Structure formats: structure tokens, C-alpha cells
Amino acid sequence: MEWFAVLIDVIPLALLAAVVGLDVVSFPQAMISRPIVGATLGGAFLGAPEAGLVCGTALECLALESLPVGASRYPEWGTASVVAGAVASVGAPRSSFPDVGAVAVAVLVGIVAGWVGGxxxxxxRQLIAAFARPRLDQLASGSRxxxxxxxxxxxxxxxxxxALLGALMFLAARPLAVLVNARWTVGEDVSRAIVVTAVAAVAAAAVWKDFHAISGTRRLFVASLAVGTLLVVARA
Structure with a gap:
């Protein structure tokens, strides 16, 4: 039955979203919550890692604009990326780029899920503060x-x-991706060009700010661009 198959997908995906979301600020902060990692894992869990990777690359460009600092409000890209990668895999074969409709929905879902996650x-944090408030005396005394x-x-x-955010967002977004895939009429080249242009503009603005704020960023950017270009040429 279809609902059972969806449930089989949701349970491991929710666990993955929980672990990746935990990495954002709690533990272990090992960078598995970066969009390019989380989305690739999300796609892999549903059998289409390349679809997840494509979506994760787009979300990574958007995530460059936000920097998690202290208690400030920022998108929670970890859980959102897992969901987006899974949505991008809808209708995609194991070794293939995602359908253009699915990847468009996936990027949108990733943005929405990131802000809901934030x-x-x-x-x-408010819940933890409420839990800690009656225990201030023990904390002040250094109670281990x-x-x-x-x-x-x-x-x-x-x-x-x-886990809850990942499961709910995926259950809401999966039927939307199926519907959009069935009715998408814009050409693949144009669709991909729109997505790439949008995320590249955000990434360029973020990198431009870093050029003026962080010493050595320009040299590192040029070196990384050169290495990436050589790798692409070597593989071709």
C-alpha cells in the first residue's frame, strides 16, 4: 500500500533529519549539517544521492548568506537540507539529475523548512530556559x-x-513534488538556469561581503576556483 511505502521512507528520514539537525548547534558540530551534506544524505536515503547533491549545492549557495552566531535567529539548514534532498529525489532514478519540477519544489521547501527550523x-531555547530557571541555584553552585x-x-x-520537523515537512512536500513533476511544462534548460541564477546571486553577494570583511578571502577564493576548475577539466 502506498501509505505504508511512504511511512517506510519517513521513519529513517526523520531520524536522519534529527541527527543532522542536532549537529547545527548541539552536537557534534561536525559540519554534517551543511546543506550539501544533509541534502545528499537525504537523497541517498531515498535512493537518489545525485538528486540530493544537486539540491544541496543550490541550498549551500543560499546558506552562505547566513552565519549562525550565538542566540541570533538564523535558518536551520541541517534538517531543512535533509528534507529538500529527499524531495528532490522524488521521481529521480538512482544515478540521475533530479526532475526539474522536483528540484524547484525542493529548493523552495528547503528555504521554508530552514526558516521554520530557525x-x-x-x-x-525558550523551553530549555524555562527548565533551567528553577535550577539556577544548583547551577550557581556548580552542580555537575x-x-x-x-x-x-x-x-x-x-x-x-x-525528527518532527523533518517528518512533517517531507509528508507535506512529497505530494507537492509529485504534482509539480506531473504538470511542469517549462523547459529543463530554462528551469535550471532560473534556479542557478537565483542561488548564484545570493552566493555572490555573500562572498562579496566576505571579500571586504575577512582578510585573505580573495586569495582563498581564487585558489579554490582554480582547483575546482582543474578537477572539472580532469574529469572531462
């Missing part, structure tokens, strides 16, 4: 048990947040 992280307890509670809530 909002959910604010609520999570209280500190460890708060850390465990915080990571558990973060894990549950990522």
Missing part, C-alpha cells in the same frame, strides 16, 4: 548533575525537534 530553535541534566534535556529536545 523559529523552532528559538522555541527550543544539574549541568549534565540540562545538556541531556537540551540535546533530547533538539533531536525530537529535528
Amino acid at each position: 523559529w523552532s530553535m528559538v522555541k527550543q 548533575k544539574t549541568v549534565v541534566g540540562l545538556q541531556v534535556v537540551g540535546m533530547t529536545v533538539d533531536l525530537a525537534r529535528g
